[in-house]
Amino acid sequence: MKRFAVALLLATGMNLVYAGSDQQPGPNETKWKKECGSCHVAYPPRLMSAENWQGLMDGLDKHFGSNASLDAKDNKQILAFLKRNASNGNLYSSSSLRISDTPWFKREHHVIAAKEWDHADVKSRSNCESCHGATVLGS
Ligand code: HEC
Ligand code: HEC
Numbered sequence: 001m002k003r004f005a006v007a008l009l010l011a012t013g014m015n016l017v018y019a020g021s022d023q024q025p026g027p028n029e030t031k032w033k034k035e036c037g038s039c040h041v042a043y044p045p046r047l048m049s050a051e052n053w054q055g056l057m058d059g060l061d062k063h064f065g066s067n068a069s070l071d072a073k074d075n076k077q078i079l080a081f082l083k084r085n086a087s088n089g090n091l092y093s094s095s096s097l098r099i100s101d102t103p104w105f106k107r108e109h110h111v112i113a114a115k116e117w118d119h120a121d122v123k124s125r126s127n128c129e130s131c132h133g134a135t136v137l138g139s
Contacts, residue, residue: 028081031074041129045085048102049093053082056097100125
């Protein structure tokens, strides 16, 4: 996918990897990357609250217009991983269960004009990789 021009604005050293550790990924993390990175980038757990991840994992059969259901065991393991790496507080929470609707996201992206969000290469705020690139997202 073509990188959107706003990427030029991005500060160097931007790091979306959820954790800075150099440990080997555990089985729950491997499962998360596989299951939650198949339709879109695996959104970093630290960008949403544990409560929001819980709500999202409870409603995977109606996941933003898609059915992303998992069996109970996989759901439990992925939720444990998400919660362990989640952030706390209102800054990282939204009733829509979208990272892109949290106060943190709005604050961090206030430099972006409406026409940039609507750009043909972006289209959706959820399309993180169009600006950040899949490699910086760590997935
Ligand atoms: C069958 C495809 C599919 C799978 C599998 C899937 N998703 Fe999604 N997800 C979507 C779609 C479609 C959207 C909405 C994208 C948009 O609005 O542009 C979405 C959106 C999201 C968002 C909101 C993004 C934002 O705007 O902040 C989060 C968070 C999310 N997914 C997490 C997950 C997690 C966690 C998993 C694994 C348990 C997962 N997804 C698995 C299809 C999927
Ligand atoms: C239209 C392009 C665009 C899209 C789409 C976009 N971002 Fe950003 N993002 C930016 C810009 C520009 C900044 C501000 C960079 C700065 O101030 O240095 C930023 C800042 C950030 C930062 C803070 C900077 C850092 O170094 O960590 C994070 C984290 C981030 N975005 C994550 C995301 C996630 C996750 C998504 C998808 C849910 C997303 N972004 C979607 C352009 C975008």
